[in-house]
Amino acid sequence: MAAWPKEPRLIGTKVPRLDGLAKASGKAKYPSDVRPEGTLFGVVLYSPHANATVKSIDTAAAEKMPGVKGIVVIAGQGKKLRFQGDDIAIVAAETEEQARDAVRAIKVDYEVLPHCVTESQSMDEKAPQVFDGGNVRKARAIVKGKPEEALEKADVVVEGTYSLPVITHVCLEPHGLTAQAEGSSKITAWASTQAVTVVAGELAGSFNISPADVTVLTEVMGGGFGSKFGADIWGRTAAELSKKCGGRPVKVFLDRAQEHLAAGNRPSATGHVKLGASKDGKLVAMIAETYGTGGVRGGSNFPLPYVYDLKNSSRAHAEVSVNAGGARAMRAPGHPQGCAIMEAALDDLAAKLGMDPVEIRVKNLAEVDNVRGGRQGETINRTPMYEAQLKLGAELIGWRDKYKPRGENGKGVVKRGLGVALHQWGGGGAADKQVSCTINPDGSVEIKSATQDIGTGARTILAMITAEVLGLKPTDIKSNIGNSTFPPGQSSGGSTTTPSMSPPCLAAATQARAAFFNKIAPALSTDAETLSLKDGQVWVNGEPTMSWKDACRKLGMASISETGKFADGLSSVGVGGCQFAEVEVDTETGVVRVKKIVAIQDSGLIIDKLTWESQVYGGVIGGLNYGLFEERVMDPTTGVMLNPDMELYKLAGASDIPEIIVRAYETEEMKNRGVIGVGEPPTIATAAAIANAVANAIGVRVPDWPMSPRNVLNALASKEGKA
Amino acid sequence: MKAFDYAAPTSVADALKLMEPPHTAALSGGTDLINRMKDYVSSPERVVYLKDIDALESIESSSKGVSIGAGATLAALLEHGEIKKTYPSLWKAAYEVATPQIRNMATVGGNLLQRPRCWYYRAGNGLLALKDGKSLVREGDNRFHAIFMTDGDALFVNPSSLAVPLIALGAKATILGPKGERTVPVAELYRVPKGSQERELTVQHGEILTKVVVPATHAKNASYEARHKQAHDWPLALASVALEMDGQKVGSARVVLGAVAPVPLRSEAAEKAIEGKALNHESATAAGDAAVKDAKPLSMNAYKVQLTKVAVKRALLAAVGDRYWEEG
Amino acid sequence: MAAHDLKDDAVRGHSRRDFLRGSSVAAATAVLTGQATTAIEEAKAAESEPKVLSGELKITLQVNGESRSCTVEPRSTLLDTLRHRLDVTGPKRVCDRASCGACTTIVDGVPVYSCTTLAVACQGKKIETLESFDTGPAGVPHAFHQHDGLMCGYCTPGFVTACKALLDKNPNPTLDEVRRGLDGNICRCGTYIGVLEAALAAAKAMKGA
Structure with a gap:
């Protein structure tokens, strides 16, 4: 049965994150930093009104603006705009300045409707309806025991009204992605997300293709806090614009105001x-x-x-x-x-x-x-x-x-x-996630999974687990996550990433080690059971015998690759x-x-x-x-x-x-x-x-x-x- | 931000020439103007960058006082030993402005002539934020707005932290324009706009603020700023005082309030309350109370009346070295 | 971006054409339209007749010790120019309004918000982003790495840059001086404790080097 090591060498220690120096030196490339050759800049036109209907929208003038390559209307004629910041259209242009100018050249005729934007406005009996069916949906009280009766018998009662305001996520990296479509059949997206697999699924859905034909890349990302699980309308539209613009990459990231307004x-x-x-x-x-x-x-x-x-x-x-x-x-x-x-x-x-x-x-x-x-x-x-x-x-x-x-x-x-x-x-943890672990003849080790590091340290944690099992240093492990085409990984939400990903990672590394021992034991003229790994050495019967690198050379041309699955008892x-x-x-x-x-x-x-x-x-x-x-x-x-x-x-x-x-x-x-x-x-x-x-x-x-x-x-x- | 033409003169004379056309804005630190341009609150057709004019940057002290170029950054002001020593009210107010980066960029002239931070103005509702004849501020969220002069339509607060001590210290501003140079008390840089077509600044189109001169003084002076955050934030109330002492008593006093009215506001009531008195907790408290006698807060900002009282009291006591609130 | 067309608060009444015709404006003759090949250096050379730049401009910036040329507009910020035109993506765009510090860049030795600095105004100035900092044990990035002064890392370039500028000016800061020196930067993950530790450690390391 799978178990965590009783006397861990690395687990529980303080290990600086693997991508820390890249982040601290400005060299890490965030999705919003990526600008593939030919990238167009997308800018979102969003509603200035809290409640309105689009009477008409005219993009003709905007289309003719310098640098404009494509416009997609999200909220066409008759569409309801239910809040300030609701999406109307996205313009793609050669420069961001040009895209912004073009957004302002889109003519929208709004029927501005009465709104309620605060709870007290909305709870007023005469308030305009945000949705049909009323602004206040009161659930039936959940009652346990006999509260009224018990309260009457209480020696002391306090009564108070307490309130907390709406706050916003303020992710420092805005929501968005850069999408590159290859015709209608493939999409690559560099997305700032907490869930590469969800974004891939969403983009695949909007193009009606298989998620396998979508590659979502999130090497690093600038904060999500629960608000970045999907591609969102911005991301799907970016992909659509890319297709429309002959496959040129289209980069759409929200401005700070829309972040507050529309991104959760x-x-x-x-x-x-x-x-x-x-x-x-x-x-x-x-x-x-x-x-x-x-x-x-x-x-x-x-x-x-x-x-x-x-x-x-x-x-x-x-x-x-x-x-x-x-x-x-x-x-x-x-x-x-x-x-x-x-x-x-x-x-x-x-x-x-x-x-x-x-x-x-x-x-x-x-x-x-x-x-x-x-x-x-x-x-x-x-x-x-x-x-x-x-x-x-x-x-x-x-x-x-x-x-x-x-x-x-x-x-x-x-x-x-x-x-x-x-x-x-x-x-x-989720029980259906996987991690693959590959040991290469040159001694390099790579783990892969379609999860991502949103700043929690997930990348480093997976490397530590692998290094623990293989007797290596965390920095020896290439911890490759943030790619939707890798083995299925957990979305980063609900504090579930580490408990979901650690067990399959331990399993993958453990299986890879076993396979490695089986492979190299003959070359060391011993049985696999006599082998162990520590300090970058292969040990035979408790004696350091060969360096990890030299031992890996014994693998010949073939790498070892094992995929680990979730096991109970580890999280x-x-x-x-x-x-x-x-x-x-x-x-x-x-x-x-x-x-x-x-x-x-x-x-x-x-x-x-x-x-x-x-x-x-x-x-x-x-x-x-x-x-x-x-x-x-x-x-x-x-x-x-x-x-x-x-x-x-x-x-x-x-x-x-x-x-x-x-x-x-x-x-x-x-x-x-x-x-x-x-x-x-x-x-x-x-x-x-x-x-x-x-x-x-x-x-x-x-x-x-x-x-x-x-x-x-x-x-x-x-x-x-x-x- | 709308496209604009750009020029970066290196002399004041060239700057004046470049400033002539209508819809021209002077740019120095940029921390206000560029934000307004990004939000389409201000869309000048020409921007004249003044920071390449070395002549505007100097800070010079003499027996008559200190002359501060409008292009001097707040960081430069803070590093000036004479200012820290003689004008602690000015130094402290500058010290509390914004952030290190902003103090490196922003200039004294820019701080004085920045536009109000009223969120209705910044959201594109115009300086007075009137809609269908009604004041959005009065009807809406006015927690950061004026508590004085609130009978009128101008309910924003003057955002300049430096204007407050400069007025208390009797500083004068020099303005250069097509018709030559004029010098006015710093207080006269501001006015309460009478209608939507009027700005709250008196500097006219084509004019450049070139320097402020703070007269030499023996006045005990201090500022106190009440604010929410310790890091980057705006004052909720700010008071600066300059006191000519007459022995142990206050001879003449200047008390100026910031962040509570559409202009930096001299409080003659507070001045009268403290003049002729020995400065102690009792007299300082009385002066603070006097300062807010005419306050008429809006629906959500009565708390600023209390903050103003306390700011006046604390600025007065700080001037004589009593910072009781730091002792717990 | 907001759809509403906010009115310029300056009093309207003159069109651009009016002032171009205006005889009093010598400078108007120098208004460049379209592709301008004249750079600011030239404008400065002809001081008697200050040039007015307009439209697309080719400029050269000194970034991290290299001369980098690109085409901008007068309204292009230094930040957007670095990120979108020169692929210098260390500085980040977060608030885009001179509040959060993620875009902090050192211009002529002084840390500024590049989101609120015009690129045209930076010609001839020495521009340093954190990509040029020493990543070795005596450098600020190393200290941030070791003390985990970062989580998602998106604010980190700004903090590292502000920290470097602070320590260059004040090699022996107290904790309160570090706080004040970094007050122009905001982190959302809440990594300040690591940042403060890193800054103090970097101060030590820089001296030891």
Whole structure:
């Protein structure tokens, strides 16, 4: 049965990523950097209106503009445009400047219709309909136990409304691809994607050809966070334009504004929550009515109750449609919202009870919270894991010495506060993915799979596993991914890449090693069973005997190539973690500065500790942005986004980054579970922990994220108003 | 960005000649104009690049004060020892502007003459953002907009951080045009536009801002900026003060507010409140309160009233070395 | 790109032809249309009659120590010229509005946003992109690699360039000086911790070299 090595040489160490130097020296070629001979530049014309119908569209003048080689209309006469940023047409021209000029020469006559771009606009009874059938789709409440009854009997009840805004992915490399069509039968595309195979399938579908005739290349790519799984209309149109332009490559990448408008977002969340507990802090019931908007696409639901054990709960969610770009999965979809609302309510309850926030959390973990263990059928109780994580985190943030009850944080204008939040995530691996491993007579080793590295370190991880098995250095392995024609690989979403790809990689390397031993054993006058690999040497009966390279020469002309498949017992699903935040709030200006964050995360067996830590740092910083800065601002009157940029759409810079302490919760029990992904879980709890720390510091809940001076000062003002 | 003609003169005289045709824009650092051109908010037919004119770049100090060429970058201003020593209000305001790259590119003239960052203006709704006679700002998201002079249609805020201390310090701007040179107080570079056809800047077509001269001073001066992010961000409120001390008391004061009105705003109420008083928390707080007496916030920006109060208080106390908020 | 045709906020009323005819404008005679072979050097040589450039222009830029010629328009940014015309793709286009720093390029020794710099204005200047940096152990790229100061890596060229420029100017930065020096760059993956470590390590390594 397949198993991870008991005493690994590489696995669990810190290995710098294989493509790191290429990226850091500007030599790595991203899809948006690729410009094959003869490339035309495509520019998208998109809707300036939140809601409109195309009455007519005339491209005649644009076609005659200098340099223009082709125009494809996406939204022709009669087509509805449901949000600002909805695609209308794409122009391909010799230069980008010419393509932009031509886009402006396309004459579109719009019937501009009334819109609603905010939840409150949309929920108004007289609101124009985003879709037929109403703007608000209220799901029936999911009820567990007898929440109303239990709440009445609760010793303490808090009631609050908490809200989080829509935020956007802001992938630094825009969505898009460069497509080159060979007639109608073949397409090559350099795509910025999280899923080369999905893009290949989509392009094949639009050309009505086999995915095997499409080659999607993603050597490296500049961020996706859940928004880059498909070719999208832009990519399909680029391929169409290439065909139309005699096979000249056509490059279409969105501009920054359209990135915000049309390329996905994390839905908003508002929750009206009643939470009750007994005097000892044990939760008895929760009643939550929530809503959110995923624009024209929906998907705003989120888990609530979250993490904690509630015997009685009622949760009703309403999906609100607005005339804004559709939501897409974004780094742990739904969880950051559910976590923020749950943890805020729980903290408010703790404050009302005068209870320590860590204590109330421990008290309300389920007695048994099973997740999968190492193998099918095995389970692990997550509750003691959470307890251990909370203990470690509390130590690292200095909880015992620094924690003061809410509002008791000194007399100065700048108050310090501490906050904590827990999170959980699934992850897990797909069982149908493959990796091939080839050992060549010149000693080179290549692994191949149609997965991709979106910045997580997937390329390096696969090389480490292979090198571990073959006794080589990770840099000896050519880790060849980002090509849709390779053996089927996992899409990079849901923290599933590493757990899906590591098992077949281990299998491929292990099979290749076995085949290699069989091949070279005769040349070494021994049996395959006596052979092992270490430090770039072939060992016979525990003695280094021949260099790897020399041994590979014994293969003669034939390479060894093995394809590995998924096996149970090497990866698992279901993680938890906790985060602590320490903040300083200037109560005169409402400015919040995060001083320190502690993130404790379990994720099974960690392959590359360096890239693992980076993922956790990155998750925390993503959560810090959500907690402090980010917000899509829509204008109710004109229906447009007011901050489709990277300036008034605020994101942390270096001076906004606190001290961050990351710890893996990596016991032997955890390691035995095998590989679990970590891209998403560490971004979930940060915004919640920060908001709780702010409330702790200033003595009042700031119910609206982000923790901006405006929201903090408004909360402080309402507190004074009440006093 | 629309196509344009381009010229890069190396002398001011040539620049003036090149600036003559209508629809000509002067380009220096580019961090504002090029963005506006990309968004088709401004589409000049000719762009005259002023950064090849060495004569505009110099910063010279003398017994009369310091003369800062309009083409001097913010980075050059920050490296000038005399400015840091004598005009900490100006130095600090420049220090907090934007990013290292922008400070390397952007010029003092460009900072003073940049156009408002109002997101309605930048989205192509015109400077006053009026639609069907209604103000998009008043009806819409005005969290970053004016809290003073809000009875009118100009609800954007003046974006120049340098104008605020320069006005407090009594600086004058020199403008060269086809009709010769004129010198005006920095405050007079700005006006509240009366209608959609009027700009908020008083520099006329064909004119070039060549320098600002900050008079020599013994005034204690300081700036305080309240902002959301620590890294690259815009002030939510900014105050600069220059105080001529009379012993332990404030003799005469200049208090100027930024980011809260369509022009950099002198607060005579705050000045009166502090003049003749010893500078302490109580008097500084009173001056801050006085500064916002006439504030009329819009639907979403009442918080800026508080920020303005605090900015005035903190600028005043900073001028005498009290930075209490940094002590926690 | 947005479909709406935003109005120029300058007061309209004159057409381009008006000013070309205008007798007061000596410069108008020098307006070049179409394919202009005259470069800025020439314009500078004839200082008494400043040239006005228009349409397509052949320019030569000094990029990473090499003379590179290409055809641009006055409106072509340095960034787009590097990326689309010269295949110097280290600097990235991300915000395209002087906010995010991914396009950071060193011009005459000073880091600037190339997305907001016109290519024509860069003739005769020394343009350095990170492709020219030392990739050995004493260089900034190496430190970013070793300290994992990158994830997806799309912001990385800008950070590496800003970091190099910072260390050239201030070889002994404190952590706060590093932060401030890199405040003109934004990372979305959240790799700042590695970036800060890398910058401090690079400072050490550069001194040791």
